[in-house]
Amino acid sequence: MTCHTQKISQKWELQALFCFHCFQSSFNLLSLSLAASDSVHELAFLQCLSGHSRPSHPISAVLYTPDNSSYSSVLESYIRNLRFNTPATPKLCLIITATHESHKQAAVICSKKHGLEIKIQSGDHDYEGMSYVSDAPFVILDMFNLRSISVDIEDESAWVQAGATIGEIYYRIAEKSKTHVFPSGTCVTVGAGGHFSGGRYGNIMRKYGLSVDNILDAQLVDNIFFFLI
Ligand SMILES: Cc1cc2nc3c(=O)[nH]c(=O)nc-3n(C[C@H](O)[C@H](O)[C@H](O)COP(=O)(O)OP(=O)(O)OC[C@H]3O[C@@H](n4cnc5c(N)ncnc54)[C@H](O)[C@@H]3O)c2cc1C
Structure with missing residues (x-):
């Protein structure tokens, strides 16, 4: 036949990659100030995500932040190549397990606005770390549920x-x-x-x-x- x-x-x-520079300082006062500004930045980013997703499909329900108890185990599950699963590997800020079209657009809009890279994962067969490693702060946009x-x-x-x-x-x-x-x-x-x-x-x-x-x-x-x- x-x-x-x-x-x-x-x-x-479409991935949009933007550089975000991290500064380190040995001054405690400056470190404290940066930590405070980081949390303000994170809050602004989370508010941006909520503002750009549909109320009928709240994006807050599909986010994993370092505050989630399952964050570490979820993050490890994304690291297909164990060579990258070391304490020295830079870690991401947030995981978005999108379940609605608006979650993808919110991720793109807010990452650009807040200077974060996006690492997109679909089938998670990347062994080179392209979808879960970066020197710059980044978020993972997981497409697993959109299938x-x-x-x-x-x-x-x-x-x-x-x-x-x-x-x-x-x-x-x-x-x-x-x-x-x-x-x-x-x-x-x-x-x-x-x-x-x-x-x-x-x-x-x-x-x-x-x-x-x-x-x-x-x-x-x-x-x-x-x-x-
Ligand atoms: C066991 C195995 C067998 C394979 N067999 C074949 C084969 O027979 N033929 C062949 O051609 N290749 C094969 N490959 C290679 C495979 O097609 C690539 O590794 C592919 O990139 C995997 O896609 P993924 O979505 O599963 O991986 P992911 O890790 O999710 O993504 C891989 C890359 O694509 C990017 N990406 C993923 N989704 C998107 C998206 N929606 N938008 C933009 N960028 C995105 C990621 O950021 C990352 O850089 C094989 C790989 C493995 C591990």
């Missing part, structure tokens, strides 16, 4: 959220058709977000090309509004 390509579009998030897949067999296309794994995509396509497939990788647990944004190859690459060759459209998030390309 001939295998037809299933063209899949992907929603992903819907909508397959349109008539149109031979699908919309996929960044947190879906490629195994879930194969499965949802196979539920609707035994003659369609999407050209992608062999490891079924990698996330659509990190996988597709890197090109990606798999078993049917020679016939159908890379995953990215078959992406029709993407929804990006910037600090002003959602837009499509």
Whole structure:
């Protein structure tokens, strides 16, 4: 039976990276002053996040700050490569486990406003620390919960959220058709977000090309509004 390509579009998030300089000082007075200003800064950042998320989907319910008792264990679960799980590894400020579109935009808007980097995680298969290590203060935006897949067999296309794994995509396509497939990788647990944004190859690459060759459209998030390309 001939295998037809299933063209899949992907929603992903545009990362905005900004430098934030940390100053250290041996003066106790200055240290105290910086600590106070840090907590004011953190509070302003949290207020910004709340202000930019929908009241029906409060972002406060999906935040992990160092004040949470489970913060350390949650943070460790993001560090796929244990080489980076040392006391010397710079640690992040906040984890946002987005469950609604507005959480992503709030993360982008407020991180830019407050000079924080964003590290986005989709399938958490990064062993190089790209999505959980930085010398600058940063937040992790976790896309794990945003994993819907909508397959349109008539149109031979699908919309996929960044947190879906490629195994879930194969499965949802196979539920609707035994003659369609999407050209992608062999490891079924990698996330659509990190996988597709890197090109990606798999078993049917020679016939159908890379995953990215078959992406029709993407929804990006910037600090002003959602837009499509
Ligand atoms: C066991 C294993 C098997 C693999 N097999 C294959 C294979 O067969 N074919 C192949 O081509 N590759 C393969 N890879 C490589 C894999 O596709 C990449 O590591 C990919 O980046 C993983 O994406 P992720 O979302 O799972 O990881 P993550 O750690 O979540 O993200 C990886 C990178 O992408 C960025 N990113 C993630 N989501 C987004 C988003 N929504 N918007 C913007 N940036 C984002 C992260 O910040 C990070 O820099 C494999 C990797 C592993 C570990």
